[in-house]
Amino acid sequence: MSFSLPELKYAYNALEPNIDEATMKIHHTKHHQAYVDNLNKAVEGTEFAGWSIERIIRELDKIPEKIRQAVRNNGGGHYNHTLFWEIMGPDGQGKPKGKLAEDIEAAFGGFEAFQEALETAGKTQFGSGWAWLTVKDGKLAVEKTPNQDSPLTHGAVPILGVDVWEHAYYLKYQNRRPDYLKSWWKTVNWDKVSQLYEKALKG
Numbered sequence: 007m008s009f010s011l012p013e014l015k016y017a018y019n020a021l022e023p024n025i026d027e028a029t030m031k032i033h034h035t036k037h038h039q040a041y042v043d044n045l046n047k048a049v050e051g052t053e054f055a056g057w058s059i060e061r062i063i064r065e066l067d068k069i070p071e072k073i074r075q076a077v078r079n080n081g082g083g084h085y086n087h088t089l090f091w092e093i094m095g096p097d098g099q100g101k102p103k104g105k106l107a108e109d110i111e112a113a114f115g116g117f118e119a120f121q122e123a124l125e126t127a128g129k130t131q132f133g134s135g136w137a138w139l140t141v142k143d144g145k146l147a148v149e150k151t152p153n154q155d156s157p158l159t160h161g162a163v164p165i166l167g168v169d170v171w172e173h174a175y176y177l178k179y180q181n182r183r184p185d186y187l188k189s190w191w192k193t194v195n196w197d198k199v200s201q202l203y204e205k206a207l208k209g
């Protein structure tokens with residue numbers, strides 16, 4: 007068994023004008039594909055080729071040292087991007103609803119305060135990385151990770167993540183990461199984030 011690039015459920019231009027078509031196409035077909043290819047190369051002929059990507063990321067400490075860094079970078083890249091494509095969509099609904107909305111309100115003191123916390127995490131991630139909304143022990147939190155590290159490795163389940171690698175925004179926004187983060191909210195598929203939240207709460 008080997009890992010493969012998941013198909014996008016929307017067109018490359020579906021997130022315009024917030025994320026441009028060229029960025030989406032290169033990001034998915036070149037960057038994500040490269041993570042998949044390099045992950046497959048790293049685990050070829052090992053038992054880890056048969057593990058789920060979630061298990062690999064959760065149990066990175068069980069990967070032999072010789073291939074661990076390659077698996078951490080490329081497995082993380084595969085896992086993180088798969089989530090990223092899923093939680094975006096063409097009809098961004100602007101705000102969460104129901105239990106997720108209530109719990110964000112309770113955890114952060116309001117949706118705007120949560121947005122600010124996530125944007126701050128994204129802006130202050132030095133160099134490449136991600137900003138996340140995670141669930142751990144039933145609690146919501148905002149965090150950031152460098153490179154392709156995932157909160158899953160330390161036991162938190164990411165239910166929303168924004169890629170702040172330059173490859174995610176440079177063609178349209180150049181060095182203006184804060185502008186990209188502001189626009190990115192309009193791409194979030196909150197129904198999907200709610201589904202992931204319910205799943206994470208069930209454990």
Ligand SMILES: [Fe+2]
Pocket residue numbers: 033037087169171173174
């Ligand atoms: Fe990326």
